[in-house]
Amino acid sequence: MLFCYWSLLILTLIAHSKILDEYGVWVIDDDNYEEALMIQHDLLIEFYTPSCEFCKEFSPDYSLAARTLAKNDPPIYVAKVDASVNIELVKRFSIKKYPTFKYIIDKEVIDYTGGYSEDRIVAWIKSRSNRHVKILNITEQIDKSIEENIITALLIDSLDSTQAHSFLTACKAINLVNFIQCACSACANKYTTSTPTLLLFKPYDERLIDYIGDFSSFSLISFINKNKLPSFIDFNQDAVELIFGDSNPGIFIFTTNRDFYEKWFRLLGKEYKGILLFSIVDADTTDWEKIAHFFDIKKLSEPVVVLLDTRNNQRDKYRLESEINEKNVKEFIEKWKNGMLEVYRKSQKIPEKLYENNVLVVVGECFDDVVMDMNKDVLIAFYIPYSRGWRDLVYEYEFLAEELEHLENLVFGKIDSTENQLKAIKVESTNSVYFFPADNKKGIEYNGEKNADGILEFVKKYAFYEITELKDEL
Template structure:
């Protein structure tokens, strides 16, 4: 009996560890890859930290996507043991993800690397670019989609079908397309027309659920139509679509937003956002979101908190400006408060919430200290050329650079229109043009190009930095090497 239980446990353990991610190697890659109409392949190294972080997300996505119709497969190749396959497809870093169709390389994968991001991206790429909705049940099922869908209603043999399929192929990563020639559908929708169907879960009295595309059917025209209309007056924002919303964007953050478990409750505050927002539709865009779904896009602090005993809990509101700065409504949502907040924002009377260390009391050293609240004043000053280092206090490379950076500041102190600056990027927020992906990161922000800074890629010795300034500064540099 004991032996039986041990064996049973071993079988169970083995089964529980089974992976839905396929494993290819040099010996079988060429034959296995041909078996799949659509497959995502991860080229990885076992020691790679980013690969280890991706692994559980990749597993979750693989399990979910095998249930799709048709199923979507995920595979991986260990490049430390299979150099032929990895070199054939130009793998130079890890993890590298590539999409294959019908056994041939199709394109590099550029979607999100969370499970949700992988699932969302591949579902849109699954099957034909435009689904053929050739019976009433398929059409009904397609219209029941949780996402917006674009349907072409064409007579059989119409030239528009080919053009529509070509457009769908170009835009399939962003939208879901289908087309039909069913007589009943054409009678109801019209003949040789394209319509955007917003999901039923977002149905509202404040806007039409179905919009008809007007104009000549081509890629640019339809793309622009969808960009303008896909989310409607108030969309449902999640991490995978958030950056596609137009700015300025006012987002009501409500922990009860869940269109699977709580669709009615999710629309409770959304309808109130729309009631006010409809009067600002030509100046603003709107969305509702569960804070848990937005992660990195949330303000680091400053959101008003609910009284946990209050029912219902009220949303907090954040406006993401065209400059991508965040503007936080001081109080929780109310119709009057929301309207007043929008009015003040439109008039430019609201200050952005900026993550910032305290402003230094004294800042007269050769290297100027920049914090979030002084970034515009110092770095964006059009009268100065600025060379700024973004560092992390714990970064070894930053510590090595520090004495050289201080020496550079000392050499440049007599140049009044050149600023040598530094910023702790872990404690302060920067505009999107100054994105920091590693430490230290150095940007050159000359007088005439503050919105288009150049990332410094040269040597980090003092002589290298001085030469760069001599070659690029707006005014002649006064210093000696």
């Protein structure tokens, strides 16, 4: 009955609000943002622009997720903001790229760290809306819960206090932490001398931290997020979960001489605690090849330092190019903090044989030079070697390239998507074809049948230079 009451109340508020709905998604703007949060305190917001191609591709999944969540009891709504016109909200949330997602929990803002499919969006939001603080009033139960979890936050205070409300907000915002509240005198006598008290238990660094500060939800979230992370961690499954599963940026040294770097690297970890997770990948003793491949480290003839930024649902990689020592690593981190580093992008070397069956072999480091040539219409196939999709496409693609090889202003190219990463374009589908005519270098994706006839009609439609005098009829 209570759920039905809240569902009815929310629907009534929406009916009398100024919030529009597009395919199940609330349309938020500079004027109705506060009203939206009055109706639903916890809200996922997508910042998009109408010109963003990935935003367009993602839109159907977001709408499906919105409709699924709206069936919840009480209903859960998601929203979107057109960043091209709602400048105040863009400034308020410091939005710099699109799409960007922010999750609001009782007016506190956290980054969305889920996926882009309908089921992942739904699962991520429900995992937070269903979180709760464990209420335990027997000290033996508390001790057992602390023992069973790696990290535990314990609040000792009355259940209806403002501190308890802030603690619940922190619980919804933070991953990988066990939240417990105790209101009985026995807990107070065992763990503290005053209330309210917040204690953080963990098996590394300071094993027990007694929080000192105000009990706003923002302060609690900042404190727990900063102190839940170890200052240094050996590379293992725990490190993978903390960095990739919880969107914490990390910095790694890949080396076969751990002892040479560990002392000063651990000290830097303490200095940047809560900002970066420090880890050494020991190539002599750990199964390091998978993570090395992820960072494009093919062989370890000398140590390598890499930084992975997983914030805002990204996986941006940076590589230290100078000598590895404490001073240079610290400068490297400071440049990253200030946005002064270029993202490292994997690239094959430019091949000696530039053409294969009339198709130009393109790699990451020469992609812009080829595609951005304003005197050429450029067709690029983004492929995965040995995949069935590429086997089905390659014959048709090479056949058409041969038929049109007489056209000097038309280039057929291909790039291995598994070995090259690009800044200018984000390709979401595998074995796809994009066209970059001389008058539109943003790129147009081909969505037709993967055959020569279909690709030819597509090229004719968008080409800047006229397609004439085919060698043979296709």
